[in-house]
Amino acid sequence: MNVLILGSGGREHALAWKILQSHHCSQLFVAPGNPGIASIANIVDMGVKDFEGIKSFCINSKIDVLVVGPEDPLVNGIYDFMEHAKTENDWKGFVVGPSKEAAQLEGSKAFSKKFMQRNGIPTAGYAEFTKDNFEEGKIYIAKHSLPIVLKADGLAAGKGVVISETHEDALQVFEEMIIHQQFGKASSKVVIEEFLKGIEVSVFVLTNGVDYAILGHAKDYKRIGEGDTGLNTGGMGCVTPVPFMDEDFMQKVEANIIAPTVNGLAKEGLIYNGFIFFGLMNVEGDPQVIEYNCRMGDPETEVVLPRLETDLLSLFAAMDNGTLADANINFSDGHFATVVAVSGGYPGDYKKNRPITGLNNQLPSSSLVFQAGTKQDGEAIVTNGGRVLTVTSKGNSMQEAVQQSLAILKDLHFEGINFRNDIGYEFK
Ligand code: AMP
Ligand code: GLY
Numbered sequence: 001m002n003v004l005i006l007g008s009g010g011r012e013h014a015l016a017w018k019i020l021q022s023h024h025c026s027q028l029f030v031a032p033g034n035p036g037i038a039s040i041a042n043i044v045d046m047g048v049k050d051f052e053g054i055k056s057f058c059i060n061s062k063i064d065v066l067v068v069g070p071e072d073p074l075v076n077g078i079y080d081f082m083e084h085a086k087t088e089n090d091w092k093g094f095v096v097g098p099s100k101e102a103a104q105l106e107g108s109k110a111f112s113k114k115f116m117q118r119n120g121i122p123t124a125g126y127a128e129f130t131k132d133n134f135e136e137g138k139i140y141i142a143k144h145s146l147p148i149v150l151k152a153d154g155l156a157a158g159k160g161v162v163i164s165e166t167h168e169d170a171l172q173v174f175e176e177m178i179i180h181q182q183f184g185k186a187s188s189k190v191v192i193e194e195f196l197k198g199i200e201v202s203v204f205v206l207t208n209g210v211d212y213a214i215l216g217h218a219k220d221y222k223r224i225g226e227g228d229t230g231l232n233t234g235g236m237g238c239v240t241p242v243p244f245m246d247e248d249f250m251q252k253v254e255a256n257i258i259a260p261t262v263n264g265l266a267k268e269g270l271i272y273n274g275f276i277f278f279g280l281m282n283v284e285g286d287p288q289v290i291e292y293n294c295r296m297g298d299p300e301t302e303v304v305l306p307r308l309e310t311d312l313l314s315l316f317a318a319m320d321n322g323t324l325a326d327a328n329i330n331f332s333d334g335h336f337a338t339v340v341a342v343s344g345g346y347p348g349d350y351k352k353n354r355p356i357t358g359l360n361n362q363l364p365s366s367s368l369v370f371q372a373g374t375k376q377d378g379e380a381i382v383t384n385g386g387r388v389l390t391v392t393s394k395g396n397s398m399q400e401a402v403q404q405s406l407a408i409l410k411d412l413h414f415e416g417i418n419f420r421n422d423i424g425y426e427f428k
Helices: 010-019 051-060 071-075 078-088 109-118 131-143 167-178 247-267 301-307 312-321 398-409
Strands: 002-007 027-032 065-068 094-098 126-129 148-152 161-164 190-194 199-207 212-220 223-225 229-232 237-240 272-283 286-293 335-342 367-371 374-377 380-383 387-395
Touching: 002 010, 002 051, 010 027, 010 301, 010 312, 010 367, 010 387, 027 051, 051 078, 065 078, 065 312, 071 078, 071 094, 078 094, 094 312, 109 126, 109 190, 109 286, 126 131, 131 167, 131 190, 148 167, 161 167, 167 190, 199 247, 199 312, 212 247, 212 301, 212 312, 237 301, 237 398, 247 272, 247 286, 272 312, 301 335, 301 367, 301 387, 335 398, 367 398, 387 398
Parallel strands: 002 027, 002 065, 065 094
Antiparallel strands: 094 272, 126 190, 148 161, 148 190, 199 212, 199 272, 212 237, 223 229, 237 335, 272 286, 335 387, 367 387, 374 380
């Protein structure tokens, strides 16, 4: 099979690395990719929003599988666009990703909350507001227990969720979002919900909207500072497996969350052929949904795929031909951790174009370096984003894996490099 992956981060580097292990993979292309991905796959100079370009490339290069990494093209309808291309031209491949309508599970918080409510899926209680019922919203906030969670309805690059500790702060955030359009159209609607106290964990599923396969789970460390302090980031590191994700807990996740979600998709006629990322909170042993994403997580993918022993391309084919329920999913026995190296200042302002050294160092066979915000500058690879690279290791224990990634990071360098030394700290 010929495969095109869309995206340019650590997630896509890990997807490329995994797909290349499949003996079903003939040619692998990644658009737009990064220098790390360029060292293992063919790079196509094309943006993830260039639907016309993607369509032409898929037809001309006889792409069988189009794997969409980030949410933006999915929420903007790449699935539907390519399905249409199938009827007009002779593209015979398939997309790994949901339809535009189903991608609203990530693209609209209000859509996903209503979906969960209709399908009896455990999630925090909520209400939604626009400028039309702004005054009602103020009263709702004044009566709400603390802390209060406010969410911009639409995509806001991971910045649209605010947890307010006081009513005054919540009112201010509410006004910023709705009246001052802090996130543009994305915050013209705001979801206000109960705060769930617990430990967050993510579960990853591949589904065709009827059957599903569980690809794994991970715990992400979102805050910039050690001990989970400071600002939220896209993710500073991940571990898998997570100690409390035992059979009992996973059975609850499957029975109360995954199965009702997939059944809900089928019942409501939502077309879905792709990944579902369940963002969960373990509330005293019971999982509740914080959010759905219609893609894999980053950096979760960088531990989930190394742990997954099953051939991913075969799973994509099984998703497409309706045999996913029969797929055998195997996991490695080891413990996996990834530690993300970020640019100094991230998630605020940071410098780019800092040369990275150490990328050619020999790695132990149990470690991988995935590149994210990097670019080629002549002979050098330089920083090109907040999250620059991530080091994944496999160990006999979670701490062994973390320590090995940290040891490798000692020999990787760029000016201003920052990473957390405490990934997995609460499980020590
Ligand atoms: P989201 O974009 O919905 O994933 O929210 C971003 C982050 O905010 C989540 O990863 C959680 O850490 C936190 N969060 C969101 N909703 C809640 C909630 N209802 N209770 C507690 N924390 C939440
Ligand atoms: N690491 C969180 C995400 O991918 O959304």
